[in-house]
Amino acid sequence: MKVVIMAAGRGSRLGYLTSDNPKTLVAVGGKPILKHILYALKPLANEVIIVTDYLGHKIKKRFGSHFDGLKLIYVRQEKLAGTAGALWQVRGYLNTGKFLALNGDDIYSTSDLAKCLDEELAVGLTRNFPWKNYEAIKLNRSGFIKSWRKITSEKPKKKVLIISGAYVLDKRIFNYEPVKINNGEFGLPQTILKMSKEHPVKGVVMDKWLSINYPGDIVKAEKYLKN
Numbered sequence: 001m002k003v004v005i006m007a008a009g010r011g012s013r014l015g016y017l018t019s020d021n022p023k024t025l026v027a028v029g030g031k032p033i034l035k036h037i038l039y040a041l042k043p044l045a046n047e048v049i050i051v052t053d054y055l056g057h058k059i060k061k062r063f064g065s066h067f068d069g070l071k072l073i074y075v076r077q078e079k080l081a082g083t084a085g086a087l088w089q090v091r092g093y094l095n096t097g098k099f100l101a102l103n104g105d106d107i108y109s110t111s112d113l114a115k116c117l118d119e120e121l122a123v124g125l126t127r128n129f130p131w132k133n134y135e136a137i138k139l140n141r142s143g144f145i146k147s148w149r150k151i152t153s154e155k156p157k158k159k160v161l162i163i164s165g166a167y168v169l170d171k172r173i174f175n176y177e178p179v180k181i182n183n184g185e186f187g188l189p190q191t192i193l194k195m196s197k198e199h200p201v202k203g204v205v206m207d208k209w210l211s212i213n214y215p216g217d218i219v220k221a222e223k224y225l226k227n
Contacts, residue, residue, distance in 0.1 A: 001045045001117070002094060005037060006086040006165075006188075007104025008053035008077040013213050022055040024104040025062060028210075028218050029225045034059065036107045038067050043110055044117060045070060045100070049093050051086040053077045082185030083165075084178035091174050101188065103165030107221060109208035116168050119202040123192055124166030126209055127159045133181075135193065136160035139203045145196040163189045164209045172199060 007024040017026050024034040034050075041048060048070050052059055060074050077089050087101055100117060102108065116122045123137075123145070130136060130151045139161070140146040151160075167188065176195050178186035192201060210221045 001047075002097075002099040003041055003045045003048045004087060004090055004094070004099060004101040005034070005048060005050045005104045006083050006101065007034065007059065008051050008056070008080060008086055009105065010054045014215060017215065018054075020055070022052070022059055023212075025055075025058060026212065026218070028107065028212060029222045032062065033105060033107060033212060034063065037102060037104070038063075038070060040108045040110045040113060041070060042068055044113055047071045047073065049073045049075060049090050050104070051075050051077050051089055053080060080185070082178075082181060083188035084186035084191050087188055088174070088178060088186075091171075094174075095171060098168055098170040101167040101169060105212050106165045107210040107212065107225075108166060108206070112204075112206040112208050113166060115206075116166055116204045119168055119204065121170070121172075121195075121199055122166075122168040122202040122204050123189070124164040124206040124209060125161045125203045126164045126206055127161055129156050129159055130162045134162050135189065137163060137203060143204075144200045144202055145193065148193055161203065161205070163192075164206050164211065166204075166206065166209070167192060 025032045052074055056076055063072055065072055075090050077086050116124055132151055132154050134151050135148040136151055138147045173195055176191055179190035181187040
């Protein structure tokens with residue numbers, strides 16, 4: 001199984017923690033975020049393609065070409081163009097079979113990722129208070145994406161299903177023009193939603209997904225991991 005980890009972002013919301021470090025190397029519970037991800041992938045994958053840009057050489061220096069049996073390949077994103085741009089950068093590596101794509105700044109569990117990989121096409125979901133401009137997802141009775149709506153409120157009053165950064169895809173995704181979201185970036189979640197109109201995409205609720213966007217998220221994640 002091939003896995004793409006999208007780790008090119010600067011992580012500016014983490015402030016000084018990413019002033020001289022790529023976000024995926026920020027420590028959570030004494031280990032870099034990327035190390036948490038690779039540990040979760042060990043039973044599931046054999047090859048990991050890491051898309052880098054900001055201080056990407058530090059990632060390569062830290063992890064090298066192999067990690068506990070996983071082959072690591074590094075590809076520099078030539079232009080920061082969002083998550084879809086990162087995936088399109090490595091499409092040449094993804095010609096056969098399904099693959100898993102992950103955000104490089106989230107922490108996953110093996111069990112959640114295995115549930116996603118049980119499906120032909122899937123997105124990981126979490127139920128939470130969404131950020132503005134995120135898509136609230138509605139599933140049909142079989143658990144496939146039925147519809148979605150963009151969140152317009154700054155302070156939503158109830159939790160909804162939103163996409164977390166795990167995607168099971170195959171080469172069909174590259175038949176679709178990436179969806180432009182803002183600042184010249186292209187969104188992978190939005191492009192997958194477009195694909196779901198023609199190909200059923202399963203929504204898999206991830207029970208142990210941790211998103212690291214702000215320093216406070218690190219504190220919350222460390223408390224969770226201790227338990």
